[in-house]
Amino acid sequence: MTRRPTKRAAEKIEAPTSLLGHTFSSPELLSRALTHRSLSSETAPESLSDPTADNEQLEFLGDAVLGMVVAETLLALFPGSREGELTRMRASIVSRKHLGGVAAQIGLGPLLRLGRGEDLSGGRQKPAILADAVEAVIAALYLDGGLEPARSFIRKYVIEPSLPALKAALDPENTFSGAVGDHKSALQEYLQATGQGQPRYVLTAQTGPDHQKRFRVEVRILAPLPDEPDRTVALAEAEGQTKKQAQQSAAHLALKYLTKAGRA
Structure with missing residues (x-):
């Protein structure tokens, strides 16, 4: 009725x-x-x-x-x-x-x-x-x-x-302002827009002395299987002088990979 x-x-x-x-x-x-x-x-x-x-x-x-x-x-x-x-x-x-x-x-x-x-x-x-x-x-x-x-x-x-x-x-003198320059924000928005969930950043290595450390970070997304609901897959990995820098670089590489793979 x-x-x-x-x-x-x-x-x-x-x-x-x-x-x-x-x-x-x-x-x-x-x-x-x-x-x-x-x-x-x-x-x-x-x-x-x-x-x-x-x-x-x-x-x-x-x-x-x-x-x-x-x-x-x-x-x-x-x-x-x-x-x-x-x-x-x-x-x-x-x-x-x-x-x-x-x-x-x-x-x-x-x-x-x-x-x-x-x-x-x-x-x-x-x-x-x-x-x-x-x-x-x-x-x-x-x-x-x-x-x-x-x-x-x-x-x-x-x-x-x-x-x-x-x-x-897009201003070349303002590369890291806004979501377009912020690769982590851009990756998160891309994954949300395409229904792929939230990115996860994992510190995989830390090398060098305290005054000159290098951080290696891997960005992953959830890819569950019936018997592995928490399974994740790596999208990209990158290094930086800080964890944030490494995360930004990894997000940038992940976004390039996803757009080339055509995951829309």
Whole structure:
């Protein structure tokens, strides 16, 4: 049985229509984009088997549309950048952290349709839920109006706020400012954006006298097997005069390896 939205819910659903600059021909797409799985689990458990009852399918589509638009826009804005730089910029823009900030900027939190438990636990402020909602809204825009409204939303709210930091990070006189120059941050954002988890840095060697030590660090990611849930695999290894320097170098090599391997 389909539950009719309350008046309060309907008012919330209409609010972002003008904010996004798009009038939905199918308002139910926007409603679905703002519906978290927790609502169905509490109000209509029988609908949990229905993949169209919440926004998870839309997240999947929105992620793909977002990645494509970000890639085409970065190519147009930074035609002189190499693949590695473009990949790091894209990872920064599509990261959970950044998308959560986008959701806060456009006021998606109060508009989300959450289960009572999730709402009481602060779900409207959780970066993961907010980021997923942004991707779902992108998909709703795409399905309702085609690529152009989705592209306009992505460029205005997702990409443009990041441009000053990206341009500063690409400045050759400012190599290590921002996520693009910070290889550890860039690697973390890339792994999160591609669903590969968190990097782990392991000190594998320490040599030399106290005044001239050398540190060797290996960066690893979780690669579980059925009988080895904590199994990890090494991505890269590097040396430095400090642990932080070695970690940065290892992250840089790992990112180069991942982008060449095409793990997107």
